Amino acid sequence: DAIHNLFCRQSDKAPSKEELRESQLQATQVLAGFCPKAIVKKFSLLVSDCTANPRVYAKTVEDRSYVHAPNPVSGQKPITIGHQYSYAALLPEDEKDKKSHWIVPLSVRRVHSYEKGHEIGILQMRELIESTWLKESLCVSVMDSAYSTPFCNQAVGKVPCWVNIVRMRSNRTLYRQAEKLPKEERKKGGKGRGRG
Numbered sequence: 100d101a102i103h104n105l106f107c108r109q110s111d112k113a114p115s116k117e118e119l120r121e122s123q124l125q126a127t128q129v130l131a132g133f134c135p136k137a138i139v140k141k142f143s144l145l146v147s148d149c150t151a152n153p154r155v156y157a158k159t160v161e162d163r164s165y166v167h168a169p170n171p172v173s174g175q176k177p178i179t180i181g182h183q184y185s186y187a188a189l190l191p192e193d194e195k196d197k198k199s200h201w202i203v204p205l206s207v208r209r210v211h212s213y214e215k216g217h218e219i220g221i222l223q224m225r226e227l228i229e230s231t232w233l234k235e236s237l238c239v240s241v242m243d244s245a246y247s248t249p250f251c252n253q254a255v256g257k258v259p260c261w262v263n264i265v266r267m268r269s270n271r272t273l274y275r276q277a278e279k280l281p282k283e284e285r286k287k288g289g290k291g292r293g294r295g
Contacts, residue, residue, distance in 0.1 A: 134205070144240075151181055154181035162211055187220065
């Protein structure tokens with residue numbers, strides 16, 4: 100709220116969509132200005148994803164919808180009622196920061212019920228790179244399989260300094276044999292897709 104109030108015009112009426120977007124971009128530029136540039140790596144590492152904000156009992160809140168939310172109870176659907184937010188963040192290079200699992204959020208946007216989270220996220224990431232010092236160096240982003248759509252690939256292709264590494268969707272058809280990893284490097288059990 101403090102950052103939002105800093106960049107929004109002080110008036111009695113709510114800001115328009117354009118004014119709100121401009122204030123969000125200004126806040127992103129200020130936050131990015133304080134982020135350190137990569138020293139050891141030759142690129143900046145970024146991440147984007149969506150997260151749910153449950154609003155189950157807030158019946159008068161606008162635009163609530165069913166959103167994905169992890170549920171540890173077996174047999175239950177991983178959904179809740181609320182809002183979805185897309186974030187774009189910088190992953191720090193410093194080793195001690197990696198061990199403490201910190202990220203530097205540079206942009207957070209609400210995903211409306213009629214929008215797709217991965218499309219908002221990829222546009223958000225593109226805007227972040229093009230409007231800050233990140234456009235001056237190589238940027239690598241890592242994202243989950245939702246960001247492997249043609250829409251996302253086209254958006255990434257328009258920014259020459261941006262490489263996007265995404266997880267392959269489980270329903271993709273491959274037309275050539277993937278390299279097999281040695282047995283000792285293959286994933287054994289656990290969650291997620293196997294590596295070989």
